[in-house]
Amino acid sequence: PIPSYSGITGATGPEGVSGPPDNVDISTLSVSGRSSVGEVPIINNAIGDGAQVLPEANSWRSVTYGDGKFVAVAFTGPVMYSTDGISWTSASVAEVNSWYSVTYGNGKFVAVANSGTNRVMYSTDGISWTSASATESNNWQSLTYGNGKFVAVARDGTNRVMYSTDGISWTAAAAPENSYWSSVTFGDGNFVAVASSGTGTSQVMYSTDAINWTSATAAEANSWEEVAYGDGKFVAVAFTGPVMYWSNLRWR
Numbered sequence: 491p492i493p494s495y496s497g498i499t500g501a502t503g504p505e506g507v508s509g510p511p512d513n514v515d516i517s518t519l520s521v522s523g524r525s526s527v528g529e530v531p532i533i534n535n536a537i538g539d540g541a542q543v544l545p546e547a548n549s550w551r552s553v554t555y556g557d558g559k560f561v562a563v564a565f566t567g568p569v570m571y572s573t574d575g576i577s578w579t580s581a582s583v584a585e586v587n588s589w590y591s592v593t594y595g596n597g598k599f600v601a602v603a604n605s606g607t608n609r610v611m612y613s614t615d616g617i618s619w620t621s622a623s624a625t626e627s628n629n630w631q632s633l634t635y636g637n638g639k640f641v642a643v644a645r646d647g648t649n650r651v652m653y654s655t656d657g658i659s660w661t662a663a664a665a666p667e668n669s670y671w672s673s674v675t676f677g678d679g680n681f682v683a684v685a686s687s688g689t690g691t692s693q694v695m696y697s698t699d700a701i702n703w704t705s706a707t708a709a710e711a712n713s714w715e716e717v718a719y720g721d722g723k724f725v726a727v728a729f730t731g732p733v734m735y736w737s738n739l740r741w742r
Contacts, residue, residue: 553592557615559572559615561613569619583619584619584621587605589601589603589611592633599612600654604629609628624660625649626644627647629645632673637681639655639700653700663700667692667695669693670688672714673717675717680696683696685714713728715729724736
């Protein structure tokens with residue numbers, strides 16, 4: 491049977507952010523609500539230790555870590571990278587698109603955009619970037635890596651999932667619901683995505699291979715924005731309402 495989510499209310503940390511335990515995987519973080527301020531928070535054990543001046547006052551959207559570097563992308567302007575999270579350097583994007591999400595895997599940084607001609611770009615060092623074609627001109631919202639594949643989800647389009655083994659050549663996959671898919675992550679052998687809108691509470695989907703996806707019922711019909719995996723649980727947060735979690739997944 492398909493497991494269901496349970497709603498929980500979480501403890502609120504600095505700036506209204508729920509404080510995760512120290513062992514939560516934060517390899518990919520989304521930074522929203524920090525538009526054109528030229529600062530980035532430095533987080534140690536979920537406690538903000540200070541803000542650092544950035545090379546560009548962009549609308550920063552997403553940051554990831556891989557191969558000894560932090561790499562961040564923005565709605566506008568260049569990317570930026572840092573080896574310590576304190577001193578940042580800007581680098582040119584492959585195309586001037588609205589870059590929405592970035593992740594690292596298989597020796598590459600890969601980013602997706604919700605606008606532009608080529609809505610994927612990749613880099614082996616986080617500095618020099620190359621364009622790649624998405625499967626469709628969708629509003630790509632989120633990107634993750636796991637089980638040898640990059641997987642991206644979109645809020646619109648005919649096929650709202652695409653996957654790739656190298657971050658360059660992509661294949662379309664159909665989502666089980668035409669929902670506004672806002673976030674995707676990987677853990678415990680499963681890709682899990684959440685939607686900020688959909689049909690009733692069918693705002694979760696999961697897959698073991700990124701090709702065949704199955705719907706699941708959310709705890710509530712909320713605007714689910716982000717999902718992450720750590721310590722044996724998938725946890726999702728929304729604009730309003732409680733946190734929801736999915737524990738001890740066994741889809742095999």
